[in-house]
Amino acid sequence: MRVSDAAALHAVWGDAEAMRYWDWPPLKSVEVTRDVIARQCDEAKHGDAFYWSMCLDGRRAPIGACDLSDIDTHHRRAEIGYLLAREFWGHGYAIEALRVVIGYATNALKLERLSARTHTGNARSTALLKKLGFKHEGTLRAYVWREGTRRDCDIYGLLLPRSIEDAPRATRPRKAKRINR
Numbered sequence: 001m002r003v004s005d006a007a008a009l010h011a012v013w014g015d016a017e018a019m020r021y022w023d024w025p026p027l028k029s030v031e032v033t034r035d036v037i038a039r040q041c042d043e044a045k046h047g048d049a050f051y052w053s054m055c056l057d058g059r060r061a062p063i064g065a066c067d068l069s070d071i072d073t074h075h076r077r078a079e080i081g082y083l084l085a086r087e088f089w090g091h092g093y094a095i096e097a098l099r100v101v102i103g104y105a106t107n108a109l110k111l112e113r114l115s116a117r118t119h120t121g122n123a124r125s126t127a128l129l130k131k132l133g134f135k136h137e138g139t140l141r142a143y144v145w146r147e148g149t150r151r152d153c154d155i156y157g158l159l160l161p162r163s164i165e166d167a168p169r170a171t172r173p174r175k176a177k178r179i180n181r
């Protein structure tokens with residue numbers, strides 16, 4: 001993800017429907033989106049998280065974003081996140097992108113567990129996680145405060161194999177922490 005993606009990504013982070021089940025309300029302006037991306041790029045520089053823009057083949061303008069955050073190299077686990085512009089829902093793009101992210105987490109980062117947290121009722125996100133093999137592990141009651149209301153969240157987990165044969169073997173970025181086995 002790059003700061004120059006801000007205008008395209010604001011079309012997603014600024015969309016009330018796409019942000020319906022997000023921890024925060026839609027972002028108010030491209031400038032706010034740019035600040036968020038700048039912070040995420042900074043976090044990524046330290047290897048604590050990875051943020052990617054999702055693009056269609058041959059087109060630079062992102063249609064969404066996905067990430068690995070809370071990377072814990074000792075416990076070999078991280079949290080996965082994703083969102084896609086509404087006009088691109090229903091084409092299988094999120095599942096395609098997340099399979100690559102899962103392959104990267106397994107093969108390059110050597111992680112052994114991924115988790116995802118969805119707001120209860122986010123049916124599209126839940127369906128996506130189940131298709132990827134995530135299992136429901138529990139409900140965090142009233143976990144999120146959003147615009148005056150507390151919301152429950154569901155936790156999903158995926159145990160990763162030692163390697164995934166058909167996943168693209170992504171190059172380890174220079175700043176990523178090495179795990180000694």
Ligand SMILES: CC(C)(COP(=O)(O)OP(=O)(O)OC[C@H]1O[C@@H](n2cnc3c(N)ncnc32)[C@H](O)[C@@H]1OP(=O)(O)O)[C@@H](O)C(=O)NCCC(=O)NCCS
Pocket residue numbers: 017018019021022081082083084085088089090091092093094095096117118119122124125127128131
């Ligand atoms: C969650 C989100 C990424 C899911 O997007 P999505 O497009 O439904 O997800 P998938 O990539 O799994 O696509 C599945 C759909 O593509 C269809 N599809 C078409 N071609 C496909 C293919 N080759 N492979 C797989 N699915 C395909 C499926 O039939 C399914 O359609 P349906 O929902 O009408 O049955 C999207 O709804 C979103 O961005 N939501 C807002 C942000 C959000 O809530 N993020 C989650 C926070 S935890």
